[in-house]
Amino acid sequence: MSKPEIVLMGVNHKTAPVEIREKLALKEEETPPLKLFSGLECCREVVFLSTCNRVEIVACGQDAASMQGVRELWFERAGISGEDAGRCVYTHQGSSAVRHLFRVASSLDSMIVGEPQILGQLKDAYRQASEYGTSGPILNRLFHRAFSVAKRIRTETRIASQAVSISYAAVELARKIFGDFKGKNALLIGAGEMAELAAQHLKANGVTGLVVANRTLERAVELARNLGGTAVSLNELDDELVRADIVISSTGAPGLVVTANQVRGIMRPRRHRLLFFIDIAVPRDIDPEVNSIENCFLYDIDELKEVVEENRAEREKEARKAERMVDEEVIKFLSWMDSLDIVPVIRQLMARGEEVRRQELEKSGRHFADLSGKQRKALDALTKSIVSKLLHHPVTTIKQCRGMENGDEIVAAACRLFDLDMELEDRSGRMSPGGVKRVTRDSDA
Numbered sequence: 001m002s003k004p005e006i007v008l009m010g011v012n013h014k015t016a017p018v019e020i021r022e023k024l025a026l027k028e029e030e031t032p033p034l035k036l037f038s039g040l041e042c043c044r045e046v047v048f049l050s051t052c053n054r055v056e057i058v059a060c061g062q063d064a065a066s067m068q069g070v071r072e073l074w075f076e077r078a079g080i081s082g083e084d085a086g087r088c089v090y091t092h093q094g095s096s097a098v099r100h101l102f103r104v105a106s107s108l109d110s111m112i113v114g115e116p117q118i119l120g121q122l123k124d125a126y127r128q129a130s131e132y133g134t135s136g137p138i139l140n141r142l143f144h145r146a147f148s149v150a151k152r153i154r155t156e157t158r159i160a161s162q163a164v165s166i167s168y169a170a171v172e173l174a175r176k177i178f179g180d181f182k183g184k185n186a187l188l189i190g191a192g193e194m195a196e197l198a199a200q201h202l203k204a205n206g207v208t209g210l211v212v213a214n215r216t217l218e219r220a221v222e223l224a225r226n227l228g229g230t231a232v233s234l235n236e237l238d239d240e241l242v243r244a245d246i247v248i249s250s251t252g253a254p255g256l257v258v259t260a261n262q263v264r265g266i267m268r269p270r271r272h273r274l275l276f277f278i279d280i281a282v283p284r285d286i287d288p289e290v291n292s293i294e295n296c297f298l299y300d301i302d303e304l305k306e307v308v309e310e311n312r313a314e315r316e317k318e319a320r321k322a323e324r325m326v327d328e329e330v331i332k333f334l335s336w337m338d339s340l341d342i343v344p345v346i347r348q349l350m351a352r353g354e355e356v357r358r359q360e361l362e363k364s365g366r367h368f369a370d371l372s373g374k375q376r377k378a379l380d381a382l383t384k385s386i387v388s389k390l391l392h393h394p395v396t397t398i399k400q401c402r403g404m405e406n407g408d409e410i411v412a413a414a415c416r417l418f419d420l421d422m423e424l425e426d427r428s429g430r431m432s433p434g435g436v437k438r439v440t441r442d443s444d445a
Contacts, residue, residue: 114159
């Protein structure tokens with residue numbers, strides 16, 4: 001009686017360049033990856049995950065050695081030699097595979113620890129496998145546990161609460177000042193990449209209005225269209241500063257674009273409303289003296305980097321807590337895996353007891369013909385209780401076999417003592433964990 005083995009093979013941003021990841025994603029294949037791998041006799045269940053940063057196959061087979069066919073077919077269809085793939089493909093099996101998947105779901109293995117996108121991508125991959133019929137009892141349980149682990153880590157740690165990018169750190173600082181972005185207006189000066197990302201974060205977090213001011217109006221129009229805002233020239237900067245609540249500047253200008261005197265001049269028309277500046281340019285766009293003006297807050301790129309480093313350290317601290325939670329959940333899942341060959345034995349044993357009870361009641365039916373309905377119910381409850389008490393110790397002993405050195409021998413002995421059948425494979429040869437196929441014996445005929 002062979003136990004199912006979970007195997008995970010893959011590449012990610014740390015082990016393989018993008019040109020290798022692209023090939024292993026099998027994007028150009030006419031045959032969908034799930035259909036390709038599920039056609040292998042050794043591959044009972046399979047889920048295929050493909051993102052910009054990783055490509056992984058999670059499969060369940062008879063044993064790790066039999067899964068070599070999946071690996072060879074994958075490399076062949078990707079057009080990669082075993083030697084080339086061997087340098088960048090990692091393989092995990094058993095507890096290592098479970099731990100890796102839980103870490104991926106919890107974004108502990110991501111380029112940015114704590115990012116939320118990978119969980120959604122993993123759910124999409126599992127959904128496709130479910131729809132295609134390649135995810136069975138083992139992987140169903142595995143992936144649902146992975147999703148549960150990820151949720152627990154996000155709930156019980158602060159792994160995703162600290163900004164670890166310059167653009168997002170800028171938005172988090174703005175949130176501390178304004179609290180809520182509803183009704184706030186943002187002004188983007190220049191078209192730098194980090195400033196654009198910060199503007200995207202602001203829009204995603206509810207900023208009402210967005211204006212792009214650039215030396216080249218054509219570029220301002222293009223960027224404003226992408227961000228869902230409006231474009232102006234730098235000549236209109238003073239008017240836009242009056243209306244803005246948040247200013248993000250990232251130009252390539254050799255000198256200051258916004259001066260302290262300029263800001264002092266617009267504070268009265270603004271009625272001294274709070275004004276938050278984010279200067280991501282090098283050299284700086286905004287006069288450092290702006291920070292000394294009442295109701296004005298200015299952060300430059302060095303200050304943002306300090307925030308990012310502090311947050312990264314905090315996130316790493318939270319990641320250590322998350323790793324401990326992953327270890328706990330791996331132990332729980334492996335305990336369930338160990339029980340797969342025990343549960344069918346217990347179910348058969350209980351079914352055998354119920355079968356004997358029912359047969360004996362039927363044989364003695366003429367002796368109970370005069371019993372009332374209430375008396376029949378009492379007799380039924382009594383006989384069930386007797387069977388339950390007789391089987392209690394054998395069932396408890398079988399449960400305690402899990403993880404014992406001679407556990408398999410005890411389970412086998414129980415099967416012989418109670419004349420149980422342990423046929424764990426259906427006609428297709430695929431395992432049916434948690435269920436047994438009843439084999440009719442001559443004595444039952």
